[in-house]
Amino acid sequence: MSDLTEQCRRDGDFVEGSRLFRAGRYREAYARMVASAEHGNPLAQFTVGTMHIDCPDIERDPGKAFAWMERSAEQGYAEAQYQMGNFHYLGYGTDVSYTDAMSWYMKAAGQDHPQAQNQVGLMYHDGTGVGKDDEAAAEWFERSARNGYSGAQYNLASLYEMGEGVPLDMEEAFYWYEMAADQGVTEAQYNLALLYYTGRGTTKDAKKAAEWYRRAADAGHPEAQYNLGLLYMEGEGVERDYDEAMSLFERSAAQGVKDAKDALRLVKETLSRMR
DSSP: OOHHHHHHHTOHHHHHHHHHHHTTOHHHHHHHHHHHHHTTOHHHHHHHHHHTTSOTTSOOOHHHHHHHHHHHHHTTOHHHHHHHHHHHHHTSSSOOOHHHHHHHHHHHHTTTOHHHHHHHHHHHHHTSSSOOOHHHHHHHHHHHHHTTOHHHHHHHHHHHHHTSSSOOOHHHHHHHHHHHHHTTOHHHHHHHHHHHHHTSSSOOOHHHHHHHHHHHHHTTOHHHHHHHHHHHHHTSSSOOOHHHHHHHHHHHHHTTOHHHHHHHHHHHHHHHHHO
C-alpha cells in the first residue's frame, strides 16, 4: 500500500467525503474534502481543485481550482502536477505560460505519468515552451507509449513514418499504429488500414485494410469512409456492394470529401445502368 493510500485510508474526512461524493451529495462532500485538504492531504487538495472545475452544486472557480491544485502538486502528487501543466498551458486560473507548463509536465513525467510524458513529447516536437527537439520528442513519446498511452503510440508511429527524430522505419510505424488502433484511436485505425492496403511496413492485405477502414469509418472518419467505399465499389478485400459503397460515399461527401462526391455520382450512374 502506498503512503498516500494509507494516508487517505486513515483520513476520516477524506473517507467520508468520498462516500458523500459517490452518493451525489456534493456540497457535503466538498465540506469534508476541504477539511481534509486543509490538513494537508494532497489527494483531497486535488479533489477540491477538480470540484471547482466542474461539479454539480459547487461554484466553478478557476482561481480556486488553480490554488488547490497547486498545493497538491507542490506535495508531489503526479496527477495534480499534470493538471498544473494543463492550467498553465491553457491559461486556466492563471496566465498562459508554456515555460511553467513544461516545468510541471516534466515533474509529472518524471514520475512516469503517461499523459504528461506524451505532453512533454508534444512540446518538444512543436517547440512550445522549449526548443524544438524531435529526438527528445521521440524519447518521451516512447516512454509514454510503453506505458500504454494510446495518444503517444500514435504520435510515435507518426515519427517513425516520417523519420522525424528517429530513423524512418515503416515496421516500427506499423507496430505503434496497431497498438494505438487497438485502443480505439481513429486516426491510427485509418493509417493502419493504409499500411495494410499499400503493404508498407507489413504484408499487403486488402481484407485487413477493409477491416480497419471499417472501424475508422464507423467512428466517422471521412477519408476512411471514402476509401472503404472504393473497396466495396471494386470488390477489393470485400464483396462488391454498390449500395454499401454509395452509403459510404454519401457519409464521406457530407463531411466535405470532394473525391467522395465524384465517386458517389459514378456509383449512382453505375447502379442506374444496372437497374
